[in-house]
Every structure is written in C-alpha cells, then in structure tokens.
Amino acid sequence: xxxxxxxxxxxxxxxxxxxxxxxxxYAGYPITPSTEIAEISAQKLPAIxxxxxxMEDEIAGMAAxxxxxxxxxxxxxxxxxxxxxxxxxxxxYGCIAEIPCVIVNVQRGGPSTGLPTSPSQGDIMQAKWGTxxxxxxxxxxxxxVQEIFDITIECFNMAEKYRxxxxxxxxxxIAHMREKVDLSSVDRIKIISRKRPTGPKEGxxxxxxxxxLIPDMADFGTGYRQHVTGLTHDVTGFPSNSPKVALDMMTRxxxxxxxNKEDIIKYEEYRLEDADFAIVAxxxxxxxxxxxxxxxREDGVKAGLFRPITIWPLAEDALIGLSKKVxxxxxxxxxMGQYVYEVERVAxxxxxxxxxxxxxxxxxxxxxxxxxxxxxxx
Amino acid sequence: MNTSALVKEYFREEKLPHIWCPGCGHGIVMHAxxxxxxxxxxxxxxxxxxxxxxxxxxxxxxxxxxxxxxTHGRALAFATGVKMANPSLxxxxxxxxxxxxxxxxxxxxxxxxRNIDITTIAFNNxxxxxxxxxxxxxxxxxxxxxxxxxxxIDKPFDLCNLAKAAGATYVGRSTAYYxxxxxxxxxxxxxxxxxxxxxxxxxxxxxxxxxxxxxxxxEMMKSLKDDYIDIKIAEKKPELAESKILMGEFYNKPExxxxxxxxxxxxxxxxxx
Numbered sequence: 001x002x003x004x005x006x007x008x009x010x011x012x013x014x015x016x017x018x019x020x021x022x023x024x025x026y027a028g029y030p031i032t033p034s035t036e037i038a039e040i041s042a043q044k045l046p047a048i049x050x051x052x053x054x055m056e057d058e059i060a061g062m063a064a065x066x067x068x069x070x071x072x073x074x075x076x077x078x079x080x081x082x083x084x085x086x087x088x089x090x091x092x093y094g095c096i097a098e099i100p101c102v103i104v105n106v107q108r109g110g111p112s113t114g115l116p117t118s119p120s121q122g123d124i125m126q127a128k129w130g131t132x133x134x135x136x137x138x139x140x141x142x143x144x145v146q147e148i149f150d151i152t153i154e155c156f157n158m159a160e161k162y163r164x165x166x167x168x169x170x171x172x173x174i175a176h177m178r179e180k181v182d183l184s185s186v187d188r189i190k191i192i193s194r195k196r197p198t199g200p201k202e203g204x205x206x207x208x209x210x211x212x213l214i215p216d217m218a219d220f221g222t223g224y225r226q227h228v229t230g231l232t233h234d235v236t237g238f239p240s241n242s243p244k245v246a247l248d249m250m251t252r253x254x255x256x257x258x259x260n261k262e263d264i265i266k267y268e269e270y271r272l273e274d275a276d277f278a279i280v281a282x283x284x285x286x287x288x289x290x291x292x293x294x295x296x297r298e299d300g301v302k303a304g305l306f307r308p309i310t311i312w313p314l315a316e317d318a319l320i321g322l323s324k325k326v327x328x329x330x331x332x333x334x335x336m337g338q339y340v341y342e343v344e345r346v347a348x349x350x351x352x353x354x355x356x357x358x359x360x361x362x363x364x365x366x367x368x369x370x371x372x373x374x375x376x377x378x
Numbered sequence: 379m380n381t382s383a384l385v386k387e388y389f390r391e392e393k394l395p396h397i398w399c400p401g402c403g404h405g406i407v408m409h410a411x412x413x414x415x416x417x418x419x420x421x422x423x424x425x426x427x428x429x430x431x432x433x434x435x436x437x438x439x440x441x442x443x444x445x446x447x448x449t450h451g452r453a454l455a456f457a458t459g460v461k462m463a464n465p466s467l468x469x470x471x472x473x474x475x476x477x478x479x480x481x482x483x484x485x486x487x488x489x490x491x492r493n494i495d496i497t498t499i500a501f502n503n504x505x506x507x508x509x510x511x512x513x514x515x516x517x518x519x520x521x522x523x524x525x526x527x528x529x530x531i532d533k534p535f536d537l538c539n540l541a542k543a544a545g546a547t548y549v550g551r552s553t554a555y556y557x558x559x560x561x562x563x564x565x566x567x568x569x570x571x572x573x574x575x576x577x578x579x580x581x582x583x584x585x586x587x588x589x590x591x592x593x594x595x596x597e598m599m600k601s602l603k604d605d606y607i608d609i610k611i612a613e614k615k616p617e618l619a620e621s622k623i624l625m626g627e628f629y630n631k632p633e634x635x636x637x638x639x640x641x642x643x644x645x646x647x648x649x650x651x
Contacts (some may be wrong), residue, residue, distance in 0.1 A: 011610035024463070025459070027458075046640065046647050047644075049644055051462045051463060055455065055488070056484050056488035062428035063458075066463065067428075067456040067461075068463035069463075070446065071458075071460045073463040082649075089451065090449055128410065219464075225444055225445075226443070226445070229446075232450055
C-alpha cells in the first residue's frame with residue numbers, strides 16, 4: 001500500500017493515470033507547459049511494450065493518435081494552447097469517425113504564442129467549439145494532482161465507452177504542481193475498453209449502433225474490413241449525401257453523449273447545503289475559491305463552492321438547481337469570461353451572476369476573489 | 379489473375395463505377411496498386427490503405443481492405459500512427475501531388491526521414507482536380523490553372539528527388555501508360571522494409587489538359603508514353619533522353635526500419651526487467 005503513495009507532478013500523474021487506464025500509444029509534439037507528459041510517456045511506454053512517437057508537428061500528433069487508436073491501442077496526445085488550435089481539424093475527424101482517444105490541453109496564456117509559461121483558462125470555449133461543425137464534446141478538468149491521476153483514467157474510460165475523443169483540460173498551475181498521490185485509487189475505478197465486434201466478419205457494419213447508440217469498433221487487421229472516413233457516412237461507413245443519412249448520423253452522435261450525461265457529468269459541491277451565495281470555479285482557480293468560501297463563512301456569509309469537473313457537456317441541471325438556491329453566483333476563471341456565459345444562460349432567470357476574471361498570466365488568488373465577493377455582497 | 383477476377387477479389391464492386399472523369403489516369407494507377415498486392419500474395423486482412431483528400435484519395439473507398447480516408451494532407455501522419463501501433467500491418471498510402479507535397483509536405487519528408495515501413499503511391503496529375511483545376515506544387519512553371527490565369531510562376535517539385543533527399547529508401551517513378559512498370563515499382567516498394575515512394579504520373583484531361591491545351595485524354599496518354607524514358611536507357615543512350623522525363627527505379631538502398639528499431643528498445647527494456 002505505502003509504495004503506492006507518491007509525490008508527483010501534475011503532468012506526471014496524468015501519464016500514470018493514462019498507463020493505469022491502459023494507454024499503449026502516444027503521439028505528440030513538444031510544447032510548454034505540457035512537455036513532461038510526452039517525456040514521461042517516451043520513457044515509460046516501451047517498458048510496457050507500448051509505443052511512443054514524437055511527430056513532426058501538432059497536426060501529425062493528433063492524426064497519429066487517431067491512427068494508433070484505429071489499430072486497436074488506447075491512445076493519447078498532449079498539447080497546450082497553440083497546439084490545441086492546430087489539432088482541431090483532426091479532433092473533429094475523431095468525433096465524426098468515432099475514434100476513442102484522450103487529448104490533454106495544459107492551458108497557457110493566449111492568444112497565439114501568448115504567455116507560454118503562465119497559466120490560463122482561456123480554452124474553455126475552444127474545447128467545445130474549436131473544431132468546425134456540430135459535434136459532441138466531453139471535456140474534464142481536475143484541480144489536484146490526485147484528481148489528475150483519477151480523472152485521466154476516467155477520460156480513457158469515457159473515450160472507450162462512448163467511442164469519442166475526450167479532452168482533458170489542465171492548467172499550467174496544476175500541471176506543474178507537486179502533491180501527494182495515492183495510486184491505489186485506481187483499484188476503485190473499473191477500467192473500460194471499447195466494445196469490439198464478435199459476430200460474423202462478413203457484413204460487419206462499423207457504424208451500426210446498438211441500443212446504447214455506440215457501434216462496436218473493430219481494430220484494423222482483425223478481419224473486420226471497414227472503411228473509415230471523415231465524410232458524412234451511413235452505417236456501412238461509406239460516404240453519403242443523403243439528407244436522411246446526415247441527419248441520422250448527426251442525431252446519433254449528439255444523442256450518444258446526451259443520454260449519458262448523468263454518467264459523464266461530475267462536479268464537487270462544497271459547503272453548499274445551506275448556502276445563499278455561491279462561487280463557481282474549476283481547475284487551479286477552484287482551489288483559491290475554496291479558501292475564499294471558508295473566509296466568507298468565517299464572516300458569517302453562507303457561501304459555498306460549485307466546482308464543475310466535467311466542463312462539457314455543461315452541468316446544466318446542477319447549475320439550474322444552484323441558481324434556484326442562492327441569490328448570487330460569482331464565476332471566477334482565468335479568462336475574460338467564457339464559462340460565465342453558460343452559467344448566465346441557465347441561471348440568470350433565478351439569481352444574479354457576476355464575473356471575476358484575470359488574463360495577465362497570474363493565478364487568481366483567494367484575496368482577490370474575497371475582495372470581489374465583499375464588493376458584490378455590499 | 380484476369381482483370382475481372384481481380385475486381386471481384388480486391389474491389390468493393392458495389393462502390394464502382396468510380397467518380398473519376400473519363401480519361402483520368404487514376405483508375406490505371408489504382409489497378410497497378412492492386413495488381414502489385416495480388417502479385418505479392420499479401421494477406422488482404424493485414425493491408426491497411428490510407429488516403430488523404432482529393433481525387434487520388436477516393437481510391438481507398440473502392441478497395442476492399444482496411445481503408446482509412448483521412449483529412450487533407452494527413453494520410454501519412456495517420457498511417458504512421460497505424461503502423462507504429464501495429465507494425466504487423468502492411469500500410470500503403472495513396473495520395474496526390476497537392477495532398478502529399480503541399481498541405482502534407484511536412485508529413486512526407488518526415489515519414490521518409492524515419493524510414494517507417496509505409497509504401498506511398500503519389501498520383502501526380504499536376505493539378506488540384508477535385509477543387510477544379512488550381513495549380514499544385516507539381517504544376518510546371520508557365521502552365522495554367524484556375525488560380526494561375528497568367529501562367530504559373532512557381533517552380534515545381536520533383537517529388538522523387540524530394541522523397542530521396544528526405545530519406546526514403548526506395549524511390550521510383552512511372553506513368554499511367556507504363557502500367558506494368560508501375561506495378562513492378564509498387565511491388566518493389568512494398569517489398570522494401572522501409573519508406574518507399576512511388577510517383578505515379580497520371581493525367582487530368584478535365585482540368586490540367588483543358589487549361590493547357592494538352593489535347594484529349596488519348597493525346598494526354600500518348601504524352602505519358604512519349605515524354606518519359608527509363609533511367610536505365612537514358613544512362614546508356616543519353617541522346618535519347620533529351621527533353622524527356624526520367625522514370626524507373628531511382629533509388630533502392632534498404633536501411634534499418636523505424637518500427638524494428640523501436641522494437642529493439644522494447645526488447646532491451648524487457649531484458650533489463
């Protein structure tokens with residue numbers, strides 16, 4: 001038991017989580033502040049018979065990750081802001097062709113090259129809308145090194161279970177922070193692998209979904225011949241221009257996530273039982289917000305924290321419930337306002353929504369949320 | 379195997395006829411690829427055909443193997459992932475001049491540099507056909523395209539020289555007219571355990587031909603015969619090679635393959651454990 005307790009850096013815990021989940025393939029490109037994920041994967045994967053490859057660019061990193069998954073291996077890539085932008089087209093390919101994989105985005109200050117070594121939470125909306133066209137998105141965002149380990153496993157599980165790319169959002173602070181991690185937590189998480197076809201190879205329909213809306217996925221080379229394309233396709237996997245086929249495909253893609261929201265959406269509620277004042281924050285900012293909540297409580301303010309762990313799909317029902325309970329919600333995030341728009345959309349009928357942001361590459365500290373909260377409470 | 383048996387064995391008959399224009403050379407190139415696979419008696423279940431976007435890349439949909447029709451330019455990057463994750467697969471990339479040397483140029487040189495065991499067949503028709511005749515990196519200088527209405531001022535790539543310089547260990551060129559030679563080159567490319575690059579010169583009567591007054595499909599096919607000379611003949615009789623384009627096997631020097639090198643690391647780490 002004791003040897004399962006380690007002092008790890010966030011990026012390191014991410015690789016440990018990926019390996020615990022069964023990662024066997026990693027393709028990527030070096031970029032600050034995510035590089036340790038590539039470095040540690042390069043060191044550890046061949047030791048378990050897996051494969052690591054440093055590709056020529058970010059686009060290729062995403063493409064090779066999808067290729068590795070189609071060949072049957074649990075696959076991951078990691079990047080930061082500029083690289084996340086470059087990966088977007090092939091991320092959409094993963095969504096339409098339903099290829100499980102995990103994409104880690106360690107957020108840094110943007111736009112463009114921005115602030116490479118400073119934290120940011122500026123890619124919240126990009127995670128949902130970065131690639132063109134409507135598509136389902138699952139994005140999770142832990143806030144401690146232990147949780148990075150656990151949530152990375154969950155990301156693989158969701159990718160495999162729902163046959164879709166899953167985005168793991170981190171920020172420079174939690175990615176480079178070192179904390180105690182209990183790796184035995186993996187024993188409490190069931191490891192999930194994609195459903196593979198077991199029926200006759202002749203007539204295999206790669207995009208014919210079962211009742212759960214998820215089609216069985218065959219590895220290349222196992223006798224289930226298939227055609228995989230980024231074009232809109234029917235159940236056979238071949239392209240079609242039929243409006244009905246397009247509608248059916250899109251409807252199922254969106255619905256397979258929609259009907260599983262309860263399984264996918266995770267959040268933490270802290271001191272919200274009797275609260276009438278809430279702070280909504282995620283990632284590194286939520287750690288500061290928790291401190292602020294405690295200080296407000298000391299002042300006698302009935303404050304609480306709502307921390308979405310699943311950023312997409314939106315924890316809509318929980319946020320509506322929160323808005324009916326409290327008078328005011330403060331959304332604190334290291335950007336100029338992204339998640340707050342979603343909170344406003346679902347909560348503004350029921351309570352006041354205020355925004356506190358920071359975009360200078362500095363973390364949001366507990367004092368400033370506290371001062372802002374006191375201002376709002378006046 | 380006769381052609382109709384070949385079609386039954388290796389093509390998805392229900393997906394035919396193909397979308398290529400009358401007179402396009404791509405069908406002949408696709409036939410040569412399948413003929414090479416048949417000659418080598420490869421297990422179709424272990425073959426993975428990866429393509430990008432463009433006229434050439436539609437070929438993957440017609441061929442009855444594991445097929446992957448990727449994003450524009452990225453076929454080699456996807457293929458690298460497939461091959462790395464499962465080196466037992468025989469990976470072929472079907473691509474076009476724009477797909478592999480413009481938007482996908484970076485992936486081409488790096489796949490070649492790594493000498494990863496992928497056989498790339500570049501259908502070179504000197505134009506972007508699917509989008510309607512824009513100039514590509516292999517459109518000759520002074521030729522016309524819809525985006526070169528005053529003549530192309532770009533210098534074209536020699537795709538074979540590019541692949542060779544980047545590190546490909548097998549390089550050859552032939553044309554849709556010399557289908558047998560093309561088949562042999564593809565066969566040798568597959569046999570080479572490393573990165574092989576075959577430039578298959580095709581023709582586009584619809585756009586390149588029409589824009590540049592190259593005549594009809596037959597005349598363009600005649601050019602694919604008359605404008606080319608095998609490198610072996612050219613070396614013996616240089617006077618015949620004047621104003622001709624070289625074809626044939628340009629480079630064949632096997633080197634240690636990428637996934638095999640990686641396997642050595644895996645084996646070494648296993649031993650140490």
